[in-house]
Amino acid sequence: MSNKANIKNISEVADNNKIFFEIPPYQRLYEWNKEQIQTLLNDIKTKFDENKNKEYFIGNVVVSKKDDKYLLIDGQQRLTTLFLIGFFLSYKNPTYKNPSDQPKWKEFIMQSDKLRISMPIREKEEEVLKEFAKFCKDNQNNERKNDIFLQEIKKFPQDICQNIPQALETIVNWFEENIKNNDDIVKFSNFIYEKVKFVFVELTQNTDLNRFFIRMNNRGKQLEKHEILKARLLSNINESKRTLYAHIWDICSQMDNYIFQKASDRKISSSNERGGDSINNIIQPEKSFDKPNQDKENQGKFKSIVDFPTFLLHVYKICNEQDITIDKNKLLEIIKIEQKEIEQKEIEQKEIEQKEIEQKEIEQKEIEQKEIEKAKKFIENLLKYRILFDYFVIKSQDDMENSYKIRKLDKENKTCTISKDFDDLAMVQNYLRVARSGMSNNHHHWLTPFLKFLDKEIKLNFSFDELSDDKNIISEIQINDNINFYGFITNGKNIIQKNPISFLENLDTSLAKEQANTEVKEQANTEVKEQAKEAEKNGEKKDLLVISNEVLVNLSNNEECIFTNTNEVKIPNLDQGTATPHYWFYRLEYYLWKNRENSHLGNYKLNDKNFSEIANNFYFRSLNSIEHVQAQSKAQGWGEVDNFGNLALISSSFNSSLSNQDTQDKYLDLQKYINKDSVISLKLWLIYALSGKNQSNWTFDNAQTHKEQMLEVLKNSFKSN
Secondary structure, X not given: OOOEEEEEEHHHHHHOOOOOEEOXXXXXXXXXXXXXXXXXHHHHHHHHHHOOOOOEEEEEEEEEEEOOEXXXXXXXHHHHHHHHHHHHHHHHOOOOOOXXXXXXXXXXXXXXXXXXXXXXXXXXXXXXXXXXXXXXXXOOOOOOOHHHHHHHHHOOOOOOOOHHHHHHHHHHHHHHHHOOOHHHHHHXXXXXXXXXXXXXXXXXXXXXXXXHHHHHHHOOOOOOHHHHHHHHHHHOOOHHHHHHHHHHHHHHHOOOOOHHHHOOOOOOOXXXXXXXOEHHHHHOOOOOOOOOOOOHHHHOOEEEOOOHHHHHHHHHHHHHOOOOOOOHHHHHHHOOOOOOOOOOOOOOOOOOOHHHHHXXXXXXXXXXXXXXXXXXXXXXXXXXXXXXXXXXXXXXXXXXXXXXXXXXXXXXXXXXXXXXXXXXXXXHHHHHHHHOOOOOOOOOOOHHHHHHHHHHHHOOOEEOOOOOOOOOHHHHOEEOOOOEOOHHHHOOOOOOOOOHHHHHHHHHHHHHHHHHHHHHHHHHHHHHHHHHHHHXXXXXXXXXXXXXXXXXXXXXXXXXXXXXXXXXXXXXXXXXXXXXXXXXXXXXXXXHHHOOOOOHHHHOEEOOEEHHHHHHOOOOOOOOEEXXXXXXXXXXXXXXXXXXXXXXXXXXXXXXXXXXXXXXXXXXXHHHHHHOOOOOOHHHHHHHHHHOOOHHHOOHHHHHHHHHHHHHHHHHXXXXX
């Protein structure tokens, strides 16, 4: 039997009470952005302006019949956009002279209590759209002003896919700009209803939809790699559980929100109700996150430090204990999923004995069962590590540098608030976030071992045995261990036996040792080559091995290069001006902040503020420019300006504003930051505190003194457990 294809328009769908669409679990969420929606509407309007009687095709809509609905296999984004346009035109409901000519937009978006496009794994969105459809249909305001429509959209809860309300806002704004009066809306509405057409392709019933979905992508459909991975995993899970695991995947995929905000009912329940800050009480918010009286902290948009494909690789690396490079561009090459083969090869009865056939069938079933368990286990682990990630890893708000915090649910209000208990843990993560951001192999190198550490210490175990695929999937997930989630920080019970801050510091120190030794070797090799070239230039005959030994001896005797009590780590020469590796500045800033109360540096004062006061308000920024405090252009007779004591890591914009100013003028610019109680660099603040009130007294001797102090801080930073 071959696929069936015919041409349809919105009118035919609206008139037919048997055409209802459903978005299958392996499909992506609605994700068209403002530009894509505007492009579609602009294209339609261009055709409308050219010839109002000419048809306009928007492509194929590929479906598969399932019970009384059609599963949307391809064309979901375009059809859903027309569906959302239907909400606006249903609301506007322009009056026609001949009622029979009136487009049935209300019937197109919903008939009886059934949406034309249903979202079984996005039940919260479906519920919201049903209520919104009733508002559009029942609104009796004759003027039907656009601002009323927009106000209603603003009431949408924050825990649904935000692409939907954003798309509706884009649609109403586009009409406001491009369709000026009621007559034009009538004509344009009718054009979309009658003349915008698509090829309706119905697949044969024996088509393997998962495989078709992936083959479709291989022929040029630009799906994301993680969407293909999702389809491959779901193809190996029994249909009875497929919706459940697709739902879990979708909730986990939205990294720029907290999982309890995106879960349909935001609950993870327990059969045992206990008091205190147990996991169950913390994760069960009974109040909505979209109440009008909530503060900005609960209403802003959050940003994850990693995207979803990268997070998938971290989880895969933990679960499979493989030393893989976190490279999201190689997602499908790294996470290889064998798809369940539906098509069976014909077996010649004459050539193979019956027992061999039975044995092969048993082996095939065992292989399929392993693939099913493998796929399910991966998605279960994805949920587990996503919860740990949300509760113990920083997220920013509205993409602001100083908003990277660890948040929790408030015990009384059940709202998303910054956890002061985790300020120190957030600070070390912020340090790691920026310190290696330019090193692709090491970027977020700490996340994999940290998640593994949390899983081991907290033992956050899930039981999936009782789960079903009804509408409240997340509320059914049980947590086996009822423990105090925050006890290890706040009440001295030390629930997590190992300090997570020390864990991350030691992890970073281990990597720093490797990095330091590598940089020292590179410097030694460079110096050997330079000395060999100089010797050859002078006509001297010197063995490379001899030169190498001399260089290594000199480095070993250079106290500035030895930063640990065991002498195992040799820090490279930091007197490299703008070539000094940024990592060492970041590390120094972290340990200056960490020891702000316990160091003699705390006695330094500038403008009646001491170092500890300034350090308390310090936060890590992504910086990319090394500043010479004594300007290079004005350093004649001053000394070596590339000295580490004369350097500070700042932003390009701040560096540009300082330019080649004198030290005194730079100090005045620095005052702007000091007065805000937020300096861009603790090292730079100490430089000005050291030189005293008369900033023109910044001498090479002062720079050397500052350098020695900073080297001591770095040396002590390696004395860890």
